[in-house]
Amino acid sequence: MVTDRQVRRLFAxxxxxENQEIAASKAGMDAKTARKYRLHGRLPSxxxxxxxxxxxxxxxxxxxxxxxxLFEDNAxxxxxxxxxxxxxxxxxxFQDGQVRTLQRRVKVWRATEGPARxxxxxQQHPPGRLGASDFTHMEELGVTIQGQSFxxxxxxxxxxxxxxxxxxVCFSESFESLSEGLQNALWALGKVPHRHRTDRxxxxxxxxxxxxxxxxxxxxLMRCYGLESEKTQAGHGNENGDVEQRxxxxxxxxxxxxxxxxxxxFLSVDAYKSFLRxxxxxxxxxxxxxxxxxxxxxxELPERRMESARRDRVKVDSGSLIYVDRNAYSVPSRLIGxxxxxxxxxxxxxxxxxxxxxxxxxxxxxxxxxxxxxPAHHRLAGAQTGCLRALPVPRRVVPHQxxxxxxxxx
Numbered sequence: 001m002v003t004d005r006q007v008r009r010l011f012a013x014x015x016x017x018e019n020q021e022i023a024a025s026k027a028g029m030d031a032k033t034a035r036k037y038r039l040h041g042r043l044p045s046x047x048x049x050x051x052x053x054x055x056x057x058x059x060x061x062x063x064x065x066x067x068x069x070l071f072e073d074n075a076x077x078x079x080x081x082x083x084x085x086x087x088x089x090x091x092x093x094f095q096d097g098q099v100r101t102l103q104r105r106v107k108v109w110r111a112t113e114g115p116a117r118x119x120x121x122x123q124q125h126p127p128g129r130l131g132a133s134d135f136t137h138m139e140e141l142g143v144t145i146q147g148q149s150f151x152x153x154x155x156x157x158x159x160x161x162x163x164x165x166x167x168x169v170c171f172s173e174s175f176e177s178l179s180e181g182l183q184n185a186l187w188a189l190g191k192v193p194h195r196h197r198t199d200r201x202x203x204x205x206x207x208x209x210x211x212x213x214x215x216x217x218x219x220x221l222m223r224c225y226g227l228e229s230e231k232t233q234a235g236h237g238n239e240n241g242d243v244e245q246r247x248x249x250x251x252x253x254x255x256x257x258x259x260x261x262x263x264x265x266f267l268s269v270d271a272y273k274s275f276l277r278x279x280x281x282x283x284x285x286x287x288x289x290x291x292x293x294x295x296x297x298x299x300e301l302p303e304r305r306m307e308s309a310r311r312d313r314v315k316v317d318s319g320s321l322i323y324v325d326r327n328a329y330s331v332p333s334r335l336i337g338x339x340x341x342x343x344x345x346x347x348x349x350x351x352x353x354x355x356x357x358x359x360x361x362x363x364x365x366x367x368x369x370x371x372x373x374x375p376a377h378h379r380l381a382g383a384q385t386g387c388l389r390a391l392p393v394p395r396r397v398v399p400h401q402x403x404x405x406x407x408x409x410x
Contacts, residue, residue, distance in 0.1 A: 001104070002029050004043040010034055059098055060105060063090075067102075068109065075115050079103040125160040125242075127290070128297035130230075131193040132243040133157040133182060135173045135201075141255055143272060144265045150272070155181025156250060159193060160242045162290035165250065167280060169273055173201060175217050176344060179308040186225060187305065191298035196222065197230035224306045226299055253279060309343040316340060 006027050013023035024034035040047060060067060063086060070082055083099045135153045143150050155168040155177055166185035170177035178201065186192055214222075214229055222229050257279050258264050266272040284291070314322045320333045324342045331340065 002033055002037070002044055004045050007037050007043050010037060014038065058101075058105075059094065060086075060102055064105075067106075071106065071109070071114070079106040082106075123160075123242075127161045128159075128191075128193055128294040130160045130195045130197060131157060131185070132160055132197040133178075133185070134199055134243045134247070135170070135177070136247040136251065138251070138254075141251065141258065142264050143258075145269060145272065146267060147265060150269075153177070154250070156243055156247060157182060157185035158243045158246045159189075159291070159294055162287045162294050163242075163246065164189065164284050164287050164291050164294070165246055165280065167250065167276055169269070169276070175215075176308050176310055178218075179221055179306065182221070183305050183308065186301060190301065191295055192225050192227065192301060193294070193298055195228045195230055197232070199232045221306060224302060226302075250283075253283060312342045312344065313339055314342055 006029055010023055010027035010029065013026050014020060017023040017026070020034055020038070021031045024031045027034065037044070058064075067082055067086070070085075071077055079102050080099055083094065083102045086102075087094050133156060135155055137153055139151050143152075151171075153170050153173065155170050156165065157167075158165045166181075166188050168177075168181035168184045170181060178198075182196070213231070219229070254276070257275070261275075266275065310325075312324055314324060316322055316331055316335045316338050318336060320336055321328050321330055322340060322342060323329075324344055329342075
């Protein structure tokens with residue numbers, strides 16, 4: 001339907017354009033429609049109903065009851081899908097150009113007689129009140145490290161008022177990744193917002209059968225920073241829409257920067273992380289004014305970070321292996337039969353090469369064998385980035401424990 005605004009634009013363009021067809025095109029209407037309004041010299045709202053009404057028979061009059069029943073039974077149907085169905089049911093009766101007629105009629109029906117639609121209220125974000133976070137997969141960008149595929153995720157943190165954001169490369173949606181990513185963001189920010197919102201991550205939110213709303217480890221992390229916890233309702237991802245939208249914009253920005261760079265390949269993971277840090281600094285540079293408003297009302301950081309590692313007590317088997325998080329790791333054979341404390345970190349950047357350097361190739365092969373059957377990205381996380389530190393658990397308290405013995409993935 002042509003609006004008053006379009007006709008006003010048409011009348012203005014007719015005075016400047018070479019012919020009426022160009023003016024009609026720029027005004028967004030057909031040349032015949034433009035001639036009609038030029039002839040009457042009035043706006044659509046000023047014309048009598050007879051002039052504004054239908055100029056040709058309604059092609060869907062005979063089938064409208066059936067069409068309406070389809071939409072009443074299936075609210076998610078699109079007008080184009082129903083039009084194609086009508087073409088199959090009535091060969092040769094409906095032409096492709098009539099799809100817009102059906103779409104307009106369906107739009108009017110939905111507005112006047114259709115089912116109620118879900119209502120979304122605009123969210124108000126006071127400065128410094130809320131930080132939201134979530135994980136997003138990055139495989140679609142095709143980043144490689146020295147020619148090898150690099151499947152990974154980004155833990156993405158966003159302040160909902162200023163849109164200041166931080167990102168941490170990780171390899172699974174584990175609590176260790178969440179803890180490391182959130183703390184990296186807060187320490188880079190230098191302050192702490194009043195609340196933190198996440199979706200229903202199993203690492204943070206208990207399932208419906210558990211009376212406790214959040215997991216113990218997640219609550220401990222929130223207490224450490226004085227954060228109040230929020231979560232989205234099940235099936236309502238739009239409630240975390242700020243960070244979801246930033247996911248899209250962040251990945252689009254990364255894709256554009258990679259195009260400018262001319263390559264998606266990096267010499268190392270550290271080089272890729274440096275690339276992301278530089279890009280985030282540029283993105284955040286335009287948010288300084290609103291960020292300053294948030295910094296003025298946010299809380300101070302605690303004295304030190306909370307340890308992100310997970311600690312497990314496991315027994316070394318006869319093959320000089322321990323099993324943590326469904327992955328196998330080798331330890332010195334002198335620890336066979338002993339209980340050890342394993343510390344599982346999100347990522348340790350390859351710092352675990354001190355122990356048994358001569359067995360590196362053999363033990364790595366054993367780990368791949370032991371983790372067979374797991375998804376490829378899980379094996380990668382276990383074999384290349386899941387780092388363990390372990391030391392014998394004493395049977396009694398002994399002062400001056402020996403320096404922890406680093407273990408590397410088997």
